[in-house]
Amino acid sequence: MNIPISPEQASSFAFSVDLYFYMLVVLCSVLTIGIFMTMIFLAIKFRKIEGEDRPSVPLENMALEITWTVIPFVILLGLFFWSTYIYGYYLKGAPEESLQIDVIGKQWMWKVQHPNGKREVNDLHVPVNVPIKISMTSQDVLHDYFIPAFRVKQDVVPGRVTELWFEPTKKGQYHIFCAEYCGTEHSYMNGTVTVLSHEDYERWLSGALPSSGANGGVVMTGEKLFTSKGCVTCHSGLKGAQGPSLTGIFGTEGMTTEGESFMRDEDYIRESILQPQVLIVDGFTPLMQSFEGQLSAEEVNLLVDYVKNK
Amino acid sequence: MSVVTTDEVSTSAHQEDAQVNYWNVNYSIKSWLLTKDHKRIGMMYLASIMVFFMVGGLFAMLFRMELATAEGEMFDADMYNKFFTLHGVIMIFFFLIPSIPATLGNFFLPIMLGAKDLAFPKINLLSYYIYMAAGITALLALGTGGVDTGWTFYAPLSTQYANSQVFLTALAGFLAGFSSILTGLNFIATIHKMRAPGLTWFRLPLFVWAHYATGLIMMLGTPVIAITLFLVLFERATGIGIFDPAMGGDPVLFQHMFWYYSHPAVYIMILPGFGVISEVIGCFSRNRVFGYEFIAFSSLAIAILGFFVWGHHMYLSGQSFFTGVIFSFLTMMVAVPSAIKVFNWTATLWGGNVSFESPMIWAFGFMGLFLVGGLTGIFLASMGADVHLHDTYFVVAHFHYVMVGGMVMAFFCGVHFWWPKMTGKMYPEWCGKLSALLVFAGFNATFFPQFILGWVGMPRRYHSYPEEWEALNILSTAGAMLLGSAFTFTIVYLVWSMFWGKDAKFNTWGARGLEWEKCATPPDPHNFHGVPVVTEEAYAYTGKESVDV
Numbered sequence: 001m002n003i004p005i006s007p008e009q010a011s012s013f014a015f016s017v018d019l020y021f022y023m024l025v026v027l028c029s030v031l032t033i034g035i036f037m038t039m040i041f042l043a044i045k046f047r048k049i050e051g052e053d054r055p056s057v058p059l060e061n062m063a064l065e066i067t068w069t070v071i072p073f074v075i076l077l078g079l080f081f082w083s084t085y086i087y088g089y090y091l092k093g094a095p096e097e098s099l100q101i102d103v104i105g106k107q108w109m110w111k112v113q114h115p116n117g118k119r120e121v122n123d124l125h126v127p128v129n130v131p132i133k134i135s136m137t138s139q140d141v142l143h144d145y146f147i148p149a150f151r152v153k154q155d156v157v158p159g160r161v162t163e164l165w166f167e168p169t170k171k172g173q174y175h176i177f178c179a180e181y182c183g184t185e186h187s188y189m190n191g192t193v194t195v196l197s198h199e200d201y202e203r204w205l206s207g208a209l210p211s212s213g214a215n216g217g218v219v220m221t222g223e224k225l226f227t228s229k230g231c232v233t234c235h236s237g238l239k240g241a242q243g244p245s246l247t248g249i250f251g252t253e254g255m256t257t258e259g260e261s262f263m264r265d266e267d268y269i270r271e272s273i274l275q276p277q278v279l280i281v282d283g284f285t286p287l288m289q290s291f292e293g294q295l296s297a298e299e300v301n302l303l304v305d306y307v308k309n310k
Numbered sequence: 311m312s313v314v315t316t317d318e319v320s321t322s323a324h325q326e327d328a329q330v331n332y333w334n335v336n337y338s339i340k341s342w343l344l345t346k347d348h349k350r351i352g353m354m355y356l357a358s359i360m361v362f363f364m365v366g367g368l369f370a371m372l373f374r375m376e377l378a379t380a381e382g383e384m385f386d387a388d389m390y391n392k393f394f395t396l397h398g399v400i401m402i403f404f405f406l407i408p409s410i411p412a413t414l415g416n417f418f419l420p421i422m423l424g425a426k427d428l429a430f431p432k433i434n435l436l437s438y439y440i441y442m443a444a445g446i447t448a449l450l451a452l453g454t455g456g457v458d459t460g461w462t463f464y465a466p467l468s469t470q471y472a473n474s475q476v477f478l479t480a481l482a483g484f485l486a487g488f489s490s491i492l493t494g495l496n497f498i499a500t501i502h503k504m505r506a507p508g509l510t511w512f513r514l515p516l517f518v519w520a521h522y523a524t525g526l527i528m529m530l531g532t533p534v535i536a537i538t539l540f541l542v543l544f545e546r547a548t549g550i551g552i553f554d555p556a557m558g559g560d561p562v563l564f565q566h567m568f569w570y571y572s573h574p575a576v577y578i579m580i581l582p583g584f585g586v587i588s589e590v591i592g593c594f595s596r597n598r599v600f601g602y603e604f605i606a607f608s609s610l611a612i613a614i615l616g617f618f619v620w621g622h623h624m625y626l627s628g629q630s631f632f633t634g635v636i637f638s639f640l641t642m643m644v645a646v647p648s649a650i651k652v653f654n655w656t657a658t659l660w661g662g663n664v665s666f667e668s669p670m671i672w673a674f675g676f677m678g679l680f681l682v683g684g685l686t687g688i689f690l691a692s693m694g695a696d697v698h699l700h701d702t703y704f705v706v707a708h709f710h711y712v713m714v715g716g717m718v719m720a721f722f723c724g725v726h727f728w729w730p731k732m733t734g735k736m737y738p739e740w741c742g743k744l745s746a747l748l749v750f751a752g753f754n755a756t757f758f759p760q761f762i763l764g765w766v767g768m769p770r771r772y773h774s775y776p777e778e779w780e781a782l783n784i785l786s787t788a789g790a791m792l793l794g795s796a797f798t799f800t801i802v803y804l805v806w807s808m809f810w811g812k813d814a815k816f817n818t819w820g821a822r823g824l825e826w827e828k829c830a831t832p833p834d835p836h837n838f839h840g841v842p843v844v845t846e847e848a849y850a851y852t853g854k855e856s857v858d859v
Contacts, residue, residue: 031681185387240473
């Protein structure tokens with residue numbers, strides 16, 4: 001059984017955070033064990049013994065009292081300066097030459113846009129060893145963009161733009177989580193950040209690499225795409241969901257908001273993914289974004305098959 | 311205390327008579343429901359908060375079971391979100407905040423002061439009924455679908471997007487606040503005005519100092535949460551944008567207002583616990599508490615400083631770096647008075663005659679767990695570490711270590727200590743010791759893995775999570791099962807003892823203090839015969855006191 005006890009270090013910022021963290025773990029362990037052991041030791045040394053007639057003689061020592069007021073104060077002050085310095089360094093802002101990527105958080109997905117206009121949902125592709133600045137805002141409630149491997153996190157706030165930045169130092173794939181409770185599907189508002197070499201990033205930007213952020217080698221299924229692309233967040237089938245349920249709908253008739261009836265066949269499903277504004281199901285609003293350019297033809301096929309058999 | 315004539319703590323001749331006490335003076339329901347006796351009110355509160363503790367605990371058991379598997383299989387996300395919200399709301403507003411003050415505080419504050427009752431007995435009863443009205447409102451919210459905003463009600467989720475019972479739950483919190491304010495008011499007035507002759511400020515038991523500091527926070531802080539909850543409901547009802555930016559409001563304003571109370575609230579929770587620990591460690595060391603004045607003033611320091619640190623919940627909220635720096639500094643500083651207390655309690659053991667009856671085991675359990683909890687607060691106060699740890703399970707582990715490992719252990723410590731005095735019955739000592747050890751073990755098994763989970767990146771309030779974290783979650787859930795069983799065991803034998811336990815002796819623990827030496831077991835309806843006169847310092851232990859279980 002794999003029991004992870006430390007997160008991967010994949011950004012230039014991670015080491016300084018980890019150093020502080022582990023140092024503090026050592027300090028707190030020493031203090032906890034030291035004080036607790038002292039208590040046990042004193043309780044045994046001065047235990048009441050039946051028959052022995054020793055009067056209690058309390059300690060009187062102002063010097064001791066002052067000492068253990070001043071020493072914690074000094075230690076805490078030191079920790080304050082060190083940790084503030086770490087944060088200040090991180091916060092003084094992304095370097096001038098940073099690659100800027102825009103992120104919008106909404107219930108319950110991340111919409112990401114790269115400088116050349118290329119978009120992705122939930123996932124994030126970045127080049128290694130380049131400072132990246134993420135500018136974020138929310139379309140609805142508070143969210144939070146969290147990449148544990150980079151040791152970065154920042155609330156995503158409606159009505160304003162917040163930023164975080166990092167410089168990835170290790171190629172690979174790492175989790176992205178929403179870290180501010182945002183409603184029903186909060187736990188599913190996740191993605192994968194893929195750190196690529198510069199060449200691979202350029203190839204990805206131009207569309208040469210598949211847009212899916214899934215682990216290489218794992219067979220991509222329609223079901224997995226339905227979750228990883230964020231479809232499930234609106235088409236969850238739950239009461240009050242923003243999109244219609246897609247369970248068992250294939251082959252049935254539907255009604256649009258204009259009063260027209262339509263058949264839910266393969267063409268309809270395909271059109272709903274690529275041009276969702278054309279037919280809006282009665283009772284819903286035109287909220288869905290188009291996935292044109294964000295899914296490969298193969299991925300669209302997988303999704304259509306998935307909905308057909310749902 | 312002037313009654314003591316020998317080195318032994320006095321026994322009372324009363325014990326042999328069929329004595330009238332606050333239980334048997336009148337058995338009618340009306341005499342309980344309309345009582346003005348602080349002792350009866352304390353016991354009614356005890357029963358009520360124990361019920362809420364079990365309801366809140368049940369939710370925890372349910373979602374801990376869900377978390378044993380990485381996929382969200384047991385129930386849907388919506389239900390899970392409601393469970394963790396209700397767990398937080400019930401445990402904080404209906405268990406932790408009233409806990410010691412409303413039960414042990416209500417019961418013993420007047421007695422420790424040598425008074426017949428609190429300054430305002432009818433307000434005390436009112437406080438209880440407001441609490442019950444609030445509690446019923448919360449249960450109503452629970453029964454009509456529950457609420458899924460998280461106990462923190464962050465806007466605009468709570469004001470615009472949540473479809474659940476926000477109104478009823480916020481109303482319940484609003485009402486519960488008034489119960490708290492009135493309790494604080496009563497305590498402050500009583501401590502100022504109703505001390506017995508000879509009972510100067512620096513002869514007060516530290517339990518009293520703790521409740522004084524707590525009362526200050528209750529009165530000054532609670533109105534802000536009331537206003538904040540009111541504004542949430544106002545925005546929901548009228549659509550006037552206070553917090554929702556889509557209507558011109560500011561979501562970060564909500565957080566400032568919310569945490570302005572909710573941080574001092576944690577000191578409302580822990581300070582009374584500190585008071586209990588001072589009493590218990592003093593008693594079972596048979597020694598003066600070391601650094602009495604420092605402990606007394608540290609309670610006040612925590613109460614005051616505690617109002618200036620709320621922004622440490624908001625480093626990543628959009629708050630400015632400069633603001634965060636100030637809050638981080640002040641948060642580090644508020645750790646100093648707590649450190650002083652821990653060292654002073656340790657030093658109290660020096661030169662004493664230490665014994666390990668069950669309250670002392672609970673007290674040691676408190677010390678171990680509070681040490682971890684308090685120290686891990688430093689990680690979160692540190693801005694550089696908080697970037698990574700904020701809103702992860704590290705935070706969950708930290709606050710459970712201080713609130714459950716600290717506060718709940720201190721609560722049960724006090725309950726075990728004063729149980730014979732309050733009820734006139736004694737639980738089996740072996741039960742008291744065993745449950746302390748089981749709670750300690752179960753607690754660590756539940757929450758220690760969560761520090762690791764937070765460090766490796768598991769966010770809070772997650773219904774399902776990446777598979778690689780399943781092993782640690784299974785361990786945590788197993789611990790929760792043990793912890794839940796241990797708490798249930800504790801409540802069962804305590805209730806059992808009320809009906810079938812041995813009669814308690816006059817002074818079970820050989821403790822000093824007005825409640826132990828001058829007050830019958832259980833107390834007379836008016837606490838004392840005549841007005842006691844105090845001539846000694848607190849904790850006048852000699853080492854010759856003995857236990858009379």
